Amino acid sequence: MFLSHPPQATQPTHYYTVNFSPRSSPRPHSYSIAFYNPSPTSATGAKTSNNNHLIQSLCKEGNLKQALRVLSQEPSPSQQTYELLILCCGRRSSLSDALRVHRHILDNGSDQDPFLATKLIGMYSDLGSVDYARTVFDKTRKRTIYVWNALFRALTLAGHGDEVLGLYWKMSRIGVESDRFTYTYVLKACVTSECTGEHLAKGKEIHAHLTRRGYDSHVYIMTTLLDMYARFGCVDYARNVFDGMPVRNVVSWSAMIACYAKNGKGFEALRTFGEMMTETKDSSPNSVTMVSVLQACASLAALEQGRLIHGYILRRGLDSILPVTSALVTMYGRCGRLEVGQRVFDRMRERDVVSWNSLISSYGVHGYGRKAIQIFEEMLANGASPTPVTFVSVLGACSHEGLVEEGKRLFESMWRDHGIKPQVEHYACMVDLLGRANKLEEAAKMVQEMRSEPGPKVWGSLLGSCRIHGNVELAERASRRLFALEPKNAGNYVLLADIYAEAQMWDKVKKVKKLLEYRGLQKLPGRCWMEVRRRMYSFVSVDEFNPLMEQIHALLVKLAEEMKEKGYVPQTKGVLYDLETEEKERIVLGHSEKLALAFGLINTAKGEPIRITKNLRLCEDCHLFTKFISKFMDKEILVRDVNRFHRFKNGVCSCGDYW
Numbered sequence: 001m002f003l004s005h006p007p008q009a010t011q012p013t014h015y016y017t018v019n020f021s022p023r024s025s026p027r028p029h030s031y032s033i034a035f036y037n038p039s040p041t042s043a044t045g046a047k048t049s050n051n052n053h054l055i056q057s058l059c060k061e062g063n064l065k066q067a068l069r070v071l072s073q074e075p076s077p078s079q080q081t082y083e084l085l086i087l088c089c090g091r092r093s094s095l096s097d098a099l100r101v102h103r104h105i106l107d108n109g110s111d112q113d114p115f116l117a118t119k120l121i122g123m124y125s126d127l128g129s130v131d132y133a134r135t136v137f138d139k140t141r142k143r144t145i146y147v148w149n150a151l152f153r154a155l156t157l158a159g160h161g162d163e164v165l166g167l168y169w170k171m172s173r174i175g176v177e178s179d180r181f182t183y184t185y186v187l188k189a190c191v192t193s194e195c196t197g198e199h200l201a202k203g204k205e206i207h208a209h210l211t212r213r214g215y216d217s218h219v220y221i222m223t224t225l226l227d228m229y230a231r232f233g234c235v236d237y238a239r240n241v242f243d244g245m246p247v248r249n250v251v252s253w254s255a256m257i258a259c260y261a262k263n264g265k266g267f268e269a270l271r272t273f274g275e276m277m278t279e280t281k282d283s284s285p286n287s288v289t290m291v292s293v294l295q296a297c298a299s300l301a302a303l304e305q306g307r308l309i310h311g312y313i314l315r316r317g318l319d320s321i322l323p324v325t326s327a328l329v330t331m332y333g334r335c336g337r338l339e340v341g342q343r344v345f346d347r348m349r350e351r352d353v354v355s356w357n358s359l360i361s362s363y364g365v366h367g368y369g370r371k372a373i374q375i376f377e378e379m380l381a382n383g384a385s386p387t388p389v390t391f392v393s394v395l396g397a398c399s400h401e402g403l404v405e406e407g408k409r410l411f412e413s414m415w416r417d418h419g420i421k422p423q424v425e426h427y428a429c430m431v432d433l434l435g436r437a438n439k440l441e442e443a444a445k446m447v448q449e450m451r452s453e454p455g456p457k458v459w460g461s462l463l464g465s466c467r468i469h470g471n472v473e474l475a476e477r478a479s480r481r482l483f484a485l486e487p488k489n490a491g492n493y494v495l496l497a498d499i500y501a502e503a504q505m506w507d508k509v510k511k512v513k514k515l516l517e518y519r520g521l522q523k524l525p526g527r528c529w530m531e532v533r534r535r536m537y538s539f540v541s542v543d544e545f546n547p548l549m550e551q552i553h554a555l556l557v558k559l560a561e562e563m564k565e566k567g568y569v570p571q572t573k574g575v576l577y578d579l580e581t582e583e584k585e586r587i588v589l590g591h592s593e594k595l596a597l598a599f600g601l602i603n604t605a606k607g608e609p610i611r612i613t614k615n616l617r618l619c620e621d622c623h624l625f626t627k628f629i630s631k632f633m634d635k636e637i638l639v640r641d642v643n644r645f646h647r648f649k650n651g652v653c654s655c656g657d658y659w
Contacts, residue, residue, distance in 0.1 A: 052081045059084035064092050071104060079115060086119045090126040098123055102132075114142050118150045125154030145179055152185035161192035165202055172209075180218055183210045187224045191231040200232045219245060223252040230259035235268075250283040258292040261299065264615075266529075267536060269296035270305060287321045294327040298334035301613040301640055304534045306331045322350065326358045333362025336611055336638040336645065353384050357393050364397025366645045367655055372397030373406060386418055388426070395429035399436055400644050402658055407433045428457040435465020436658070440474055456485050463492065464617075467499050475499045490521040497576050506578045513576070528596040529613045532603045539595040552598040556589055559598070563628045571621035593622040593639065597629060600637075609636040617641050618659065627651050 051074040058067035067085060071077060077085075082105055089098040102120060105111050117140040124133040133154040140147055148171050155164045168186045172178070178186075183206065190203040207225060215221050222245050229238040242248070242256045253276040260269035273293050276285065285293075290313055297306035310328060318324050325348050332341035345351070345359050356379040363372040376394045379386065391414055398407035411430055414420045427450055434443035443462055447454050459481045466475035475496060482492040497512040516523070526541045560568070572584035579587075588594075593614055600610035618641040630637050631651030639646045647654035 052076075052078045055081050056084050059088040062088065062091070064088045064094065064097055068097060068100060071101075077104070077108065077110075079110070079113065082110065082116055083119055086116070086123045090123045093127060095127050095129060098127060098129075099132075102136075111139065112141060114140065114144045114147050118144075118146045121147070121150035121154055125150075125157060128158075130154055130158040130160070143176070145176055145182065148176060149179070149181045149185060152182065152189070156185050156189045156192055159192050161189035161199070164189035164192075165199075168206075178209070178213070180215060180221055183215055183221050184224050187221075187228045190228050195232055200234070203228050203232070216244070217246050219247050219249055219252055223249075223255050226252065226255050226259065230255065230262065233263055235259060235263050235265060248280075250280070250286055250289065253280065254286065254289040254292060257289060257296070261292045261295040264299065266296040266299040266302070267538070269293065270300075270302070270536070284316070287318050287324050290318055291323050291327045294324075294331045298327075298331040299613070300529050300531070300536060301335045301611050301638075302529075302531045302536060303332075303335040303337060303611060304531055305536075306335055308534070320349070322348075322352055322355060326352075326355045329355065329358040330362060333358070333365065334640065336609070336640070336647070338362055338366055351382075351384070353379070353387050353390065356384055357387070357390050360390065360397065361393040364393055364400060365640070366647075367400045367658075369397040369399075369401030369403045369406070373403070373410070376410075386420070388420055388423055391420065391422075392425050392429060395426060395433065399429060399433040400655075400659075402433075402437050404433060404437050404439065424452070424455045424457055427454065428461045431458055431461040432465065435462060436468060438469050440465060440469060440471055444474060444477075454481075456482060456489070459485065460492070463495055467495055470499065470502055472499060472503050472505070487519065488521065490516060490523055493521065494523045494576075498574055501576050502573045509576055509578075524616070526592040527615045528592040530596050530600055530611060532600070537596075537599065539592045539599065541590055541592045541595075549595075551602065552595055553590075555598045555602065556594055559629065560585075560589055560625075563625065563632070566628065566632060568625065568628045571619070571624055574619055574621075588619070588621045591619065591622050593618065594625060597626060597637065601629075601633065601635070609638055612637070612639045614639060614641040617643060618646060623653065623657075623659075627653055 051070050055067045055070050055074065055077070058064075058070065064085075067088065071081075071085065074081070082101070085101045086098070089101055105116060105120070110116055117136055120136045121133045124130065124136065133151060137143070137147065137151045148167070151167065152164050155161075155167075164186060168178075168182070168189075186206055187203065190199045190206070193199060203225075210216060210221060210225075222241055226238045226241045229235075229241065238256065238259045242252065245252060253272070257269050257272050257276070260266070260272060269292065273285070273289070273296075276289075290309065293309055294306065296302075297309060310331075313319050313324060313328070319328075325344060328344045329341045332338070332344065341359065341362050345355065348355060356375065360372045360375050360379075363369075363375060372394055376386070376390070379390075391410065394410055395407055398404075398410065407430065411422065411426065414422050414426065427446065430446060431443045434440070434446065440462075443465060447458055447462060450458070459478045463475055463478040463482060466472075466478060479492060479496040482489070486492060493512050493516045497509050500506075500508040500512065528539045530537055530539075560570070570585045570588055572581065572588055575584045575587050577584070577587075593612060596612045597610065600612065604610055618639060622639075623646070626637055626639060626646075626648050628651065629635065630648035634650075637648040639648070641659075644655065644659060646659070
């Protein structure tokens with residue numbers, strides 16, 4: 001390569017002709033580049049030489065190697081030259097070249113320029129080298145808010161939330177004023193680490209800081225704040241933030257909908273989406289919005305709502321976006337239309353691991369473990385690499401079908417074949433798999449041999465298995481650990497009381513109930529949802545607020561009497577009271593599943609399936625009752641409980657009584 005200079009221009013414009021002579025071409029290629037810069041200066045303030053413009057041009061074209069060669073001949077690189085070199089290193093993902101540029105800045109004496117320090121920190125962050133970013137920050141003496149923000153961003157993206165929060169308090173103490181970017185990064189830092197009560201308290205304190213400084217009207221900051229509360233499960237706090245926003249955009253609406261969808265409030269998510277459609281004129285829902293809405297439909301098994309959303313997605317042309325199509329696969333699977341989800345998957349032009357995970361999970365929740373394994377193997381054959389979520393899905397599928405040996409094989413392959421270290425969620429799946437198969441001792445041994453603290457998920461899986469098989473001794477051991485780890489989780493106490501009740505250990509049932517009362521805890525009420533003619537209905541056990549309750553109750557009493565004549569025997573061993581049999585039967589007859597089932601029988605046409613979603617595990621009596629109804633009323637009934645799908649038809653459940 002050589003440089004030639006044309007005659008001096010009459011205007012203060014600099015021309016350079018760059019000639020390249022590649023080996024494959026007998027003649028050189030040349031082109032001219034013009035720049036206008038009346039008084040170019042270097043990073044130190046001196047006038048620049050013409051090489052600065054050439055370096056900048058090469059960087060803009062992505063020719064980093066050639067730019068670095070010219071840099072070695074430039075004695076006074078300008079601030080803009082260094083900036084473009086830094087940006088080019090980030091775009092080219094070249095750490096070695098980044099270190100070379102950084103060394104040149106140090107040798108040139110420009111390392112104390114706060115602007116360049118900010119750019120260097122951002123570059124190292126983009127290259128995944130957070131240690132170098134820290135070094136730049138530590139050696140920069142004049143730290144503007146932009147330098148602080150650059151490090152906050154780098155550390156937050158790298159998952160070092162606690163470090164960001166510590167530096168934020170330090171920055172506040174020395175009097176550096178935060179700006180809107182600062183608050184965005186530190187709020188995100190609150191949820192990059194493990195979401196604990198301490199992090200929530202810090203988030204609330206930051207909320208107070210930004211309110212005092214007048215940033216509570218900034219839509220982007222408030223949306224980030226809303227998302228922070230959502231990730232902590234503080235839905236009411238998030239809603240208060242949303243309601244207080246003077247201006248809302250599609251991002252803030254989407255964040256509120258996602259908050260509801262991810263915190264088990266599908267009703268509220270769909271209602272908020274409806275509000276968004278009627279209140280916003282200038283902006284339409286985007287792909288992020290639609291993913292959250294589909295998640296809400298899936299959580300409620302709201303098939304008709306989901307179909308309407310699918311139509312909207314097709315009209316808007318959003319069906320080519322991978323997260324949207326993956327959410328469609330999940331939605332149809334969770335609404336009991338597995339075959340439609342499969343068709344959506346088959347029509348996808350491209351698939352990522354999330355798409356495969358959606359299909360594997362859908363088959364798993366329906367209890368088709370072998371099919372889920374088959375899809376997992378197809379995924380590997382198609383060159384997709386599994387993620388930790390993939391193994392949670394496929395191990396869960398094995399658990400629902402009792403595929404113990406297959407599950408063990410998959411668990412062992414995680415690290416051996418895919419380099420994925422099993423996490424707490426995977427151990428919880430294995431404990432559940434072994435426990436459901438009545439291999440409780442093996443499950444307990446796996447828990448004991450874990451190198452890290454098993455945590456609530458693992459102990460909860462073990463306690464749930466003890467509930468299925470009535471193992472009191474092991475249940476007491478698991479519950480002691482759970483009471484220490486989750487003292488405010490009422491579900492653990494109720495599960496132990498269920499086990500005692502089935503064992504007729506009424507004194508211990510009373511002790512557990514007293515402990516619940518002493519700690520101010522209440523049992524989570526059983527709740528069911530169902531969709532009839534595109535409207536969602538909710539039922540709570542012994543729900544006195546439903547205007548159809550009298551009609552529903554009368555129908556249930558009649559059905560129970562008829563079913564008894566056909567062999568139905570109410571299963572009352574899970575009732576936590578030492579009562580007469582007749583009173584126990586009355587209690588189980590008021591379960592939310594039966595209320596929803598009776599409502600469905602009243603309000604659905606002949607041949608139309610009934611779809612019910614349940615927030616807890618389906619109890620033995622409701623399972624048996626529904627089997628009888630499906631046979632003698634000739635009705636297909638789909639019930640999705642907290643664990644899996646149950647498809648009742650002609651007196652048989654798809655779970656094979658294994659749940």
